[in-house]
Amino acid sequence: MYSRGKFMEGGEGHEMGSKRQRIIDTNPYYSSAGTSLMYTNPYPPAYIGQPRPFPVIRLRGLPFNCSETDVEEFLHGFNIIDILFVHKKGRFSGEAFVVLGLPVQVDWALQRNRLNMGRRYIEVFRSKRQEYYNAVANEVADSKNGPPSPPHRSAPRARSYDEGKDLVEHTGVLKLRGLPFSATKEDIIEFFKEFDISEDNITLMINSEGRATGEAFVEFASPEDSKAAMVKDRMTLGSRYIELFASTPEEAEEAASRNR
Known part of the structure; x- marks a missing residue:
């Protein structure tokens, strides 16, 4: 949230x-x-x-x-x-x-x-x-004032900027972090409204108790689309600014299996 x-x-x-x-x-x-x-x-x-x-x-x-x-x-x-x-x-x-x-x-x-x-x-x-x-x-x-200085080796996962993001190879899948806990698939579709995304392309992550974790995986039509969508990194969805990371179909599938 x-x-x-x-x-x-x-x-x-x-x-x-x-x-x-x-x-x-x-x-x-x-x-x-x-x-x-x-x-x-x-x-x-x-x-x-x-x-x-x-x-x-x-x-x-x-x-x-x-x-x-x-x-x-x-x-x-x-x-x-x-x-x-x-x-x-x-x-x-x-x-x-x-x-x-x-x-x-x-x-x-x-x-x-x-x-x-x-x-x-x-x-x-x-x-x-x-x-x-x-x-x-x-x-x-x-x-x-711009992005923070380069992190030391133990920089937190929750940090919202990563200098390596522009260098990562895209496979068409993005990982989202920092979502409102109340976020729905429809909210994510609206967030990426410039792109052709359906609910079937979105995996909202939940923990063992069925509660939203604030993370999701989104599959785009092509690697070019997922790379273009990185312009949304640190933009807000509702009340929260959202972190975007290049991911892979394998990581998304593994995450989805933990939801079952």
Whole structure:
């Protein structure tokens, strides 16, 4: 996984929302009312008639090969609205902001403090709306200043730029990463509307529990089409900017077999 700019208030919404907008439109706990978010569900009653806390946490100590799926598994059972990895000078800092579905989930997430992700223990902190906004603004600024510096060997999988992308041989298959969890095949067809793609050419990846992973494989009519479609790399689908990678029919078939 979302409608552009609903977390943004005032001028911030116009600047940040144009690049990264991170909320699921269908989230039953929120609806837009002007520039604020209001609960449509009476739960939790403790917040009725009071300012709604912004449900965001900060994770620190993440492995440098961390992906969104790793964070989702670490926070298994939580309603995750957004995961924003923090980079410094183009390199992953080991930190991320995670926006949750309800303020009460922040308290629950703090109970995961110092639990392990792989071999590393992760620190979980309560964060603030403005800290998240600042992180989004920094990401926008970095994207305007051009691609980050070349990565070291342990650069994260979640990094959204790869200097080698232009050099990879195309076979007609692209891998998509960073999709909204609510994305459908119709959304992907619309994203690639300049190309002739049918639902049969799209594989949406799910995990062992049947939940969307934010990844998909798309087969194009030709290698030339898949290469041309790379112009869409880092463009937004709904609320998320999408990473594109050249793939192969074999990789797509292997991924599809894991869905069965």
